[in-house]
Amino acid sequence: MDRNSTVLVALRHDAQRTALVAMLDQRHSYKVLLAKSAAEARTIIDEAHVDLMLIDDGQGFEGCSVLAQLRLSNPEIVRVLVLPETSEPGRKAVSEAAVYQFLRRPLDAEQASLVVKRGLEARELARRHRLLSREFKISDDASILALGQGYQLRPESQRFEKLVYVSERMSAVCDLARTSAKTQLPILIQGETGTGKELLARAVHYNSTRRASPLLVQNCGGLPDELLQSELFGHKRGAFTGAVSDRLGLFRAADGGTVFLDEISEVSPSFQVSLLRFLQDGELKPLGSDRTITADVRIIAASNRPLKSLVAAGEFRRDLYYRLKGFELEVPSLRSRPEDIAALAEFFAAKHSEAMARKVLGISASALERLTAYDFPGNVRELENEIRRMVVLTNDGEYLTTRHLPQSILDAVVRPPTLRSGPADISGKTLKDKVESLEKNLVLETLGRLRWNQSRAADELGLSRVGLANKIKRYGLDREP
Ligand SMILES: Nc1ncnc2c1ncn2[C@@H]1O[C@H](COP(=O)(O)OP(=O)(O)OP(=O)(O)O)[C@@H](O)[C@H]1O
Ligand SMILES: [Mg+2]
Known part of the structure; x- marks a missing residue:
């Protein structure tokens, strides 16, 4: 595993929570997220990646039913339940929630952290087992899973x-996001819709030191200026018609945390001035108040219109633009990183068939090929919607296939399989070995694409037919059944 595991701790007692968190965080270097209620625990599950959840049951903490739901929605999360001192463990916990382990209050931090550690180890073993079985299964189901001849x-x-x-491109963006999360600078995220x-933005918040404080989201598009200002900065009673009581405002409510300003390109010039003042001095003025107040929040802003060109067109303040982009993260369109399509499609297929308690097996190679050729103007959101729809149409025990694809996607032209030229495709230690491995891949790819028509392949590769036959023999290439 390349990162520390994340443990969500949802316990009522402050002292027990503190002791356990200290142990998990300092001794084991887990990333710990805290929830003070069952509802908060559910929100965190939706927003952050969690490996194990430890939750109280009883006295207003519906831990058992939260874990039972979790088993359906996120079965990969390890479930640990903390029961009152005396009560029976209850059949429900064991059967419906299928908990990994239960503990008793008062919680012994040492014992609890050991259970957490073992639970995570068990999960890691299960994950490796799954990966291995999947690799073995590929040879069985080659006809379904193999992407033509050049399958890798x-x-x-x-x-x-x-x-x-x-994809490399997303990997670079996420690396930069991880770095930026560790700072307090504002972040500007740009990219097409979906x-x-x-x-x-949520990932950054949950990887920052602010993760124990709230992340509050404000969509800035389509709101009248006065309303947006009062949502964010608050107002005094009577500041405008309809302001019947004081309002705290998002910035104050998120104190210590993060405010995500979506569609930042849409805000008025006067709002831009207020935001700039806040970014410069950390000060804000509630509407109708003459006192300035301060709030400690990190701003993350997003836009699907490129701010740079809005600045050039005089529609967005240059000084605000420079303030906002402490870090600039550009999320690439899905069509510019087609390698992600198959990975996302399989992820969504598993996610939605689990959420609908269905047993769809996966996606056929030809459906993946079609999806990869499509240009997804709505990006990942569109892909997810397509896959969700396909899961609904597919029977249990079947694969999602081209039959379930809409015409618009079927109409997309399938690009001939190209040889990925990353170092992963080339094996061997010495230059000679590497060159040979590349040659073998190129010959195999060309033959596969031309359905083993050897004279056309020889033509394309600039070889004689005999020359090609020699290479086929030398590398032991075989036309797969
Ligand atoms: N890399 C990804 N992995 C998993 N899910 C993703 C990924 N990217 C996007 N999604 C999913 O796609 C949908 C759209 O993502 P999100 O709302 O973050 O996009 P957005 O860029 O904010 O879109 P918009 O500009 O329209 O507001 C969400 O359901 C999100 O969960
Ligand atoms: Mg959005």
Whole structure:
């Protein structure tokens, strides 16, 4: 595992919580997220990546039913339940929630952290087992899973909180996001609609020192200026018609945390001035008040219109633009990183068939090929909607296939499989070995694409037919059944 595991602790007693957190955080270097209620625990599960959840049951903490739901929605999360001193463990915990382990109050931090450690180890073993069985299964189901002749095992997808990706481009963006999370600077996230800007903002928050404080989201598009100012900065009673009582404002409510300003390109010039003042001095003025107040929040702003060109057109303040982009994260469109399509499609297929308690097996190679050729103007959101729809249409025990794809996607032109030229495709220690491995891949790819028409392949490769036959023999290439 390339990152520390994340443990969500939802305990009522402050003292027990503090002792356990200290142990998990300092001794084991887990990333710890805290929830003070069952509802908060559910929100965190939706927003952040969690490996194990430890939750109280009883006295207003519905830990058992939270874990029972979790088993359906996020079965990969290890579930640990903390029961009152005396009560029976209850059949429910054991059967419906299928907890990994239960503990008793008062919690012994030492014992609890050991259970957490073992639970995470068990999960890691299960994950490796799954990966291995999947690799073995590929040879059985080659006809379903193989992407034509040039089939290669896809690299395992990477995660940054809730973001799934395999592409170099996303990997670079997430690396920069991880770095920026550790600072207090404002972050500007840009990218087309549906590329995952909000998901990235949440990932940054949960990887920052502010993660124990709230992340509050404000969509700045389509709101009258006065309303937006009062939402964010608050107002005094009577500041405007309808302001019947004082309002705290998002910035104060998120004190210590993060405020995510979505569609920042849409705000008025006067709002831009207020925001700039806040970014410069940390000060803000509630509407109708003459006192300035301060708030300690990190700003993350997002836009799907490129701010730079709005600045050039005089529609957005240059000084504010420079303030906002302490870090600038550009989320690439899905069509510019087609490698991510298959990884995301499989992730969504598993996610939605689990959420609907269905047993869809996966996606056929030809459906993946079609999806990869499509240009997804709505980006990841569109892909997710397509896959969700396909899961609904597919029977248990079947694969999602081209039959379930809409015409618009079927109409997309399938690009001939290209040889990925990353170092992963080339094996061997010495230059000679590497060159040979590349040659073998090129010959195999060309033959596969031309359906083993050897004279056309020889033509394309600039070889004689005999020359090609020699290479086929030398590398032991075989036309797969
Ligand atoms: N890399 C990813 N892995 C998993 N899910 C993703 C990824 N990128 C996007 N999604 C999903 O796609 C949907 C759209 O993502 P999100 O809302 O973050 O996009 P956005 O860039 O903010 O879009 P908009 O500009 O329209 O507001 C969400 O359901 C999100 O969970
Ligand atoms: Mg968004």
